[in-house]
Amino acid sequence: MIGFLHPWVLAGLLAAAVPILLHLVARREPPTVVFPAVRYLITTTRENQKRLRLEHWLLLLFRTLLIASLVMAAAGPTIRLSGVPGHSPTALVVMLDNSPSSTVVAGGTSRLSQLKTAARAALERATPSDGLWLLTADGTPRRGDRAALIRLVDSLAPSARRMDLGAALTLAGSVLGTDPRPGELMMITDLQATAVSAATPAAPLVVVRPEDAPPPNLGVAALATGAQPWSTDGGRVVVTVAGDSTRTTPVMVQLDNRPGRQALANAGSAVTVNVPGAPAGWRIATAELDADELKADDRRSAYIRVAPVARVFWDPGDRYVAAACDVLVTSGRLARGNELTLGALGAGFSVVYPPSDPAAVGALNRALARRGVAWHFGAPSDAPVETDSSGLLGRQQVLRRYALESNGSGRTGVLATAGGAPWAVRSGGVVLLGSRLEPEWTGLPLAAGFVPFLDRLLNRVARGELSMVDGVPGEPVALPDLATEVRLGQESWKVEGGDLFRPSAPGAHLILAGTDTIGSLNVGLDPRESALERMGDREIRRLWKGARLVPLADGGGAAFSSRALADGRGPLLWAALVCGLGELFLASIRRRRP
C-alpha cells in the first residue's frame, strides 16, 4: 500500500506520457526518400529489427519510468510495511481478550499475561498522533494515550465475562467510525472457537493469537438445585460438566462447609448428587472439580433456600385449589396450617383473589387498606386476555379479572401482568391475584403448570422469597420489583426493583428488599468458556475477511502494520537514477553509431 504526502504532485505523472506521445507523434507518415539500395535496408532491418526494437522499447521504458519515478518521489511516497519504525496517524483499537478462558496456564504462565505482553508491545509502538482505544471483555472501549493504556493493560485482571469476538469487532468498528484517522483493529486473543462469530472488520485487522495448542479442560457448566425451598431433609443437585478433555473427573458437591458428596463425571455429562439436610436458611451449594490449567471454571456455587414447607389454610370449597393443595401436601411440598391463608385475607401471609360475590369486593378492599396493602381491586373486566410471560406464571389465558390498582403512584410489587396490566401483585405479606383460580376466570387451574405454580406461589412468593435467578457475568438479569440490593459476599450493589442488573463476577448473590432476602441470583461462568479449542486460521480468514494472523511473539511488530510508513523517496530516486543511467547508456550507444 502506497500513500503520498503531496498527492497533488501526482498530476505530474501526465508528463510520463510525453515520451509515449512523442513516440506516437513520431510515428506519423514520414517523408519519402528515393533510395536505390532499399534491398540493403530491408536486409539490415530483417537482421537487426529485434535488437533495435528492444533498444527502442527500452529507451521508451527508461524515459517513462524516469519521469514517473521523479514525479512520484516528489509526491512524497510512503509505503505501508510491517517492521518499519514509522507510521501515519492511525486510530487503533486493541481488543484484549481477558475472558475467563484467558486465565488458563500454558507454558508455565497464564495466557492472559502473554496476551498482555503482546498488547503492551503493540501500544508501545503508538505515537502521540495516534488515537488509541482498549477494548476488553467488559465491552467498554477505553480511550487513552499510550502510557494510560499501557497502565490499563498492566493492571488488567481476568474478566468473568465471555468476550464475543465478532461482537467486539463490530463494536471496535463503530468506535473507529468516530475518528477521522485511518483505522486499524488489533485483536489479541486466545482465539477460543466458541468465542468466534462472524463479523466484517471495519478496518485492517490483525489477529494476534498463540500458536501452541490449548490444554484439555473440564469445567462445571451448570449447577441445578431443583425446586426450592428445600426441606430440612436435604435435596438433590444436578451438576453438568463441559469441556474438551476426555478424562473422567470427580465432582465434589458441598452445602456450605459441610462434608461433601462426590460423583464421577466427564465432559458433556450431568451427575445427580444427593445432598444431606441442613438447618433452615440460605445455604450455598458448591460443585467443584479437580483443579486443571483453567481454574476459573472448576467451581460453581448457588444459593439454596432451606426452609420448612408452608403451612397453608385453604377453602375446601375451592375445588381446583383444594385438589392442587392436596397433591402438594401428599408430595411433602405443603402442610396444612395457619401460616398462610389461600383465597382470602388472613392474619398472616395471604394469597387473596377476588371474592365470587362482587358485592364483597368493597369490604375486601377496605380490609386490605387497613392491613396497609398498597393495592386494591378495581373494576371488573370480561375481556379475555393472556398473561404476559413471566417466571412465576408463564403464558395463561385470563377470561375474567379485576383490575389491580395501586394506592400510590408506583407499581412496586408486580409479579405478573395480563394484557399489560398487573394481574399478580405483592405488598407486605399479601399477594393479590386479579382472577379467581377457577376455569371460568382463567385457564390456569386446568393447565399442567397449576400445581408447580401453587408450589412456587405458596412456598416462595407469598412468603417473600420471590426470585431464584441464574445468570452469567455481564449478561443483564431482571430483578424483582421489591429488590433494593444485590449482595455477593462482602460486596453489595444498590438496585431498584424491576431494573436490569449485570452481575460482574461469578458467585451466589442474594437479592434483598430492605433487610429481607427475597431471592438469589446464582451467577456462573458461561459454559462455552470451558471449551478451549482454538479456531483454525483458515476459518478465521473466512469469517473475518482480510484478517492477518500473527503469533503472539510478533504481535507488537504487527501493530500499525497497515499504516506503517516507509519513506518511498529513496527507492524511487534510485529507480530514477538507474533509469537515467540506462537511458544515457542506450542513447550514447545510439549516438556513437555513424
Add this chain to the structure above:
Amino acid sequence: MNRTAAPAGRVRLDLLDPLEVSRLGGLEVVTEGVVEGFLTGLHRSPRRGFSVEFAEHRMYQPGDELRYVDWKILGRNDRLYVKQFEEETNLRAVVVCDASRSMAWTGDPAAVLPKLDYARRLIAALSLVLLRQRDATGLITFDDTVRSVIPPSARTGHWHQLLRVLAELEAGQGTAAEPALRRVVGSLRRRGLVVFVSDLLLDRDLALKALRFLRHRGHHVLVLHIMDPSEATLSGPAEARFEDPETREAVILRPRDWASAYGATVEGVVSAWRLACRRNDIGYHRVLTSTPFGSVLRQALALPRRG
C-alpha cells in the same frame, strides 16, 4: 594540388574530382583530358610499355634493325643477338553498362555525379585508352532489357560512335544483367576483356552465373561496382520512407538508428561480391562515384593482357 599537377604544369584531369571534371566540358573533351592525364601518369610509372612485351633472343641476321640488337650480350659473348618481341595482340574488349533507373541516382546532386553519368565518363575514358592501344572496344547497355549493342572495333572514329551512344544513354527501368552479359558471347569470338559496369542492385546469383560463364569462355572479366557515397553510409531525415526507384519497395526507418547496421550490411554485400569474384578469378572493384577517374582506370587496366 601536387597530385593533380602534371610535370609540365598542366592539370591532370584524371586525378580531379569527377564532378569538377564533368563541369569542364562535353563528354569528348573531358574524356580526352582525363585519358591524356592518365597516360602521362602511366608513362612515368614503373609499368610502362604494357603494350609491347619481350619474347626471346635470336641470332642477328642482315636486315634486322640495329635498335633491336642486344648490346649487353654482344659485350659479354661477342655475338650479335637481337631482342625479339611478341607480336602485339589486339585486345577485344566489351564494356557492359548498367543503365537501370537506380543508376540515375545520386545522394547529393550538388556534390556527386549520378552513378550513370559517372559510368558514362568512366566508360568513355576506358574505351579511349583501349582504342589508343588499338584494342577493339565494344559497348552493350541494358536496363531490364538490352538497350544497345556496339560490337568491338578498333577503327578510327569508333570512339565517337561509342561517345554518341553513351551521350544518348538514359536511365531505363529495372535491371536484368544476365541477358546483356550473354550477349557478350556473340561480340567476343575469341578471348577478350569484359568490363561490367553496374551498381549491382540486381539479382546477384543470376549476374554471377553469367559472369562465371564468361570467365569459363576464357574472357577476362572485370566488375566495376559503382556506388554512390550516400549508398555506402545511410543518412537522411530523422525518419524517412525509403523507396526503391525500380521496384517501388519501401521501408520506413530512422537512419540514425540503422546507420551502423546498414553500413555493416553494405560492407557485407561488397565483401560477398569480392569473395565470389575472387573465387571465380573475376576482377572486382568497388568504385565510389566520388573517386577520380584516373584511379579507377589504373585499377581496371592493371589486368594481365594474356589469357
